Amino acid sequence: MRIIYLKIFIYLIFLNLNFQVCYALSSTPQKLKAFAESRSWQKLLHYKVDFLGQRYGMIEESSRFYLSSTGHTDPYSELITSIETFNNPHHFIKKYREHPQCLFPARYNIIKQHLKTSTTDINCPNLIRWKNFINADKIAIIFASQFISNPASIMGHTFLKFIDKKRVDYLNLSFGYAANMPIEVGAYDYITKGLFGGFQGVLSETPYFRKVYEYNNMEQRDIWEYKLNLNPAQISQLLDHIWELKHNAEINYFFIDENCSYLILAMIQAILPEKELFRNFPLYVLPHETVRRLEQEKVITKTTFRPSIRRILVHRYNNLDNQQQALVLKSIQEMVLISELNVNSIDTILDYASLEKQKKSGKSDPEWKEFKNKVLFVRSKLPTAEEYTIPSPSSPLKSHLNFFVEYGFGEILNNNIFHQLTFRPGFHKTMDDDPGFIKNSSFNFFETNFRYYADNNSFKIYQISFIDVANMAPFTWIDPILSWKFNAKYWINNDYSCIECKNYEVSPSIGISNDLSKSVDLHSLLTTTLQLGSDLPKSIRSWVGLEFTTVVSIKRLKLLVSQKILKELIEQERLIKLTSLAELRIHNILPHLHLNLKSEYNSFLDDISSNHDNSVNMLYDF
Secondary structure, rough: OOHHHHHHHHHHHHHHHHHHHHHHHHOOHHHHHHHHHHHHHHHOOEHHHHHHHHEEEEEOOOOOOOOOOOOOOOOOHHHHHHHHHOOHOOOOOHHOOOOOOOHHHHHHHHHHHHHOOOOOOOOOOHHHHHHHHHHHEEEEEEEEEEOOHHHHOOOOOEEEEEEEOOOOOHOEEEEEEEEOOOOOOOOHHHHHHHHHOOOOEEEEEHHHHHHHHHHHHHOOOEEEEEEEEOOHHHHHHHHHHHHHHHHHOOOOOOOOOOOOOHHHHHHHHOOOOOOOOOOOOOOOHHHHHHHHHHHHHHOOOEEEOOOHHHHHHHHHOOOHHHHHHHHHHHHHHHHHOOOOOHHHHHHHHHHHHHHHHHHOOOOHHHHHHHHHHHHHHHHHOOOOOOOOOOOOOOOOOHHOOOOOEEEEEEEEOEEEEEEEEEEEEEEEEEOOOOOOOOOOEEEEEEEEEEEEEEEOOEEEOOOOOEEEEEEEEEEEOOOOEEEEEEEEEEEEEEEEOEEEOOOOOOEEEEEEEEOOOEEEEEEEEEEEEEEEOOHHHEEEEEEEEEEEEEEEEEEEEEEEEEEEEEOOOOOOOOOOEEEHHHHEEEEEOOOEEEEEEEEEEEOOOEEEEEEEEEEEEEEEEO
């Protein structure tokens, strides 16, 4: 009798499981296929379409994220397999020692919501414990500004912040995606693996105060916090999706496209499938683009700015009068607290001490530590200084688009007319509109210029700028920083010492920048240039000299005037070369359309010969 009851019990269990599978699959094939093709399903599973129109999953096929053997390229197969796995999980549990609902909670939720399955919800203690620990009432996306001294952070960085209103802000948690790189990685591996996905991506939570310490203090980067317009259900679904990515996904990290910003935006897109967060993106996704797109799609509700420790110091120092500035510098140099210092000056010294400590990885010299303690003791007896707000630089939300195409015409040498077409895949140049970027900075790669010369009916690749990077930080005595720039390119030289000479050129420069006002900046640089090419005399030329540049920015207008004085070190015929450059940019004469006028003049002191290169250009950013 017991055997009969046992058989009946087993039969009922099988019938119930079979009913659940059939219930989920009882939806018409058309409905299942329609859901498999829906944005909700495909964004959650991170499907993309390549240049040939073929669909594929961003997550590595070797990971267990795609349950179907063909799920990496077939959303319908992945949907059917997911439904069957949720309804008949025994094989999955035996293999992974975890219920599929607990490893794929976001996927389970969306299937249950859209297909109205009757599957019984499973208790997932690990997931519940993690979500309770996060306890996010709100979620923000954090943008850390450019860090030009580090190639991996030269375009900025984005990550998520989980906000628990019961916690002190610093004790909230952050969540980010980064490349898992060895501590000691060679330059070749860094570049090749970074560009072609040789590094594994890592998803991790970190206390927010560590991120503030790293970006605000150690790297002296500004931070913008953008709160996202998400309701509690969407926040819960985002956490579920992060959980299933952390525990199931293997992702290769690409510096250019599938980077930190891409995955953060893709996760938000997964829970907001109705939003067009990736529409018309070019070949890559950059941090500026992600926050700007979120604002365009009305996902951002509030912005908070957190200045870097250096910005606070420089602002406080610049607000002192000349006498107090001199006293502060003397006090720092001699490590003596001068009696004439006022409250703001003493606060400036304390800010300086904090910055110097961060530069030394959180360590202070014994003498400095003793001096700082004396300053703190004196400061404790003084009244509170008048509060003031550190002015925020322009937000990344106001940054220009990163891909440029440029058409222009001009004349060179003996009135030889040319037409030119330039493609610039990014990111920012000195003459571009500054809002959202470090003022007078530049990071530009693989800008390619084609020219057609009407005089001899010839078409040429005139220039390929492999990399053009510059950091023209204003000099200040409280924390002296040198300006620098570096350029490496292939181009066709056209001065009278070498006409139509194809060559490769490397040009580093270093010097000092000064901001005379909010609109006028001066740069004085020591510059060197090395040219290599078989067309050149002796196949090599080398120059050293000075470069003086003035940049004037007034609303939509930007004017650059530059003068170089260069001495040739190898050839003897041409001793000193003068290069004058004037460039005028009118931004946004129409949305995303800019006018650029450029004139360059080269001459030699010991020769009456000279040449010029003048052009009128229209630029379009997208």
